[in-house]
Amino acid sequence: MEIARRLSEREICRIFYPNSSTLTAAERRKLDSAVKYVERDRKVFDEVLIGRLKGAAVNAITFPDKRVIVDYRLVRCLDQDQLISVMGHEAYHAKHSKRMLGVAAVSQVAVWASGVAAVYFGALSTPVQDTMVHLGFLDIPALAATAYAGLSSAQLAVGKVVTAIKRREETKADLNALNHGSAQSMISALETMRAANGDVYTSYEGKVLGLVNRFIGLFEPHPKFGKRIDVLRKHV
Numbered sequence: 001m002e003i004a005r006r007l008s009e010r011e012i013c014r015i016f017y018p019n020s021s022t023l024t025a026a027e028r029r030k031l032d033s034a035v036k037y038v039e040r041d042r043k044v045f046d047e048v049l050i051g052r053l054k055g056a057a058v059n060a061i062t063f064p065d066k067r068v069i070v071d072y073r074l075v076r077c078l079d080q081d082q083l084i085s086v087m088g089h090e091a092y093h094a095k096h097s098k099r100m101l102g103v104a105a106v107s108q109v110a111v112w113a114s115g116v117a118a119v120y121f122g123a124l125s126t127p128v129q130d131t132m133v134h135l136g137f138l139d140i141p142a143l144a145a146t147a148y149a150g151l152s153s154a155q156l157a158v159g160k161v162v163t164a165i166k167r168r169e170e171t172k173a174d175l176n177a178l179n180h181g182s183a184q185s186m187i188s189a190l191e192t193m194r195a196a197n198g199d200v201y202t203s204y205e206g207k208v209l210g211l212v213n214r215f216i217g218l219f220e221p222h223p224k225f226g227k228r229i230d231v232l233r234k235h236v
């Protein structure tokens with residue numbers, strides 16, 4: 001029985017660019033045997049789906065419900081050992097999907113709580129209130145602006161903490177790949193992905209867009225490819 005199933009057109013349209021997730025029979029066998037190898041001791045993925053991911057193309061994504069979506073180009077670009085390593089990385093995410101759901105829930109509550117605190121201390125504390133009254137600003141728009149500023153900065157601060165947690169998880173996922181494939185195969189898989197997708201931190205060129213890059217990079221959940229490779233080199 002084939003393990004990986006092709007996404008239905010409806011599912012593809014929901015998550016991906018429409019159409020095209022074609023693999024040859026040999027490529028499907030390569031993916032199926034990589035999944036079988038990673039699941040040799042116990043089942044990890046709820047479902048393995050082949051699709052065409054938006055954005056970073058040569059990639060795979062594991063969702064909290066333990067479904068993994070593998071871009072057909074990833075299967076095409078990687079050899080058997082590299083694919084085993086990448087599926088070993090994804091297996092870590094599937095095994096620890098609940099943890100990240102917990103992080104997401106806690107961080108959302110933290111955003112709200114710190115946003116409310118920012119509004120309270122900002123708009124309602126006596127010195128600020130006095131100043132606002134004095135300047136004639138203590139009206140609904142001023143309160144709304146303070147609320148917005150408070151919530152936004154809380155969101156940025158919490159976002160940065162969550163990013164740090166996610167990057168640690170990514171490193172652990174890379175090391176989990178070593179339980180299935182070799183460090184060398186994971187390194188060469190990352191090098192292939194970097195060559196195909198480009199570094200996530202350098203999507204835009206130019207001075208101004210370069211700054212945008214760096215800002216987006218602050219919240220990128222994956223460490224840079226170079227950093228990930230350096231960690232793996234210690235295990236070659």
Ligand SMILES: [Zn+2]
Nearest residue numbers: 089093170173
């Ligand atoms: Zn990952």
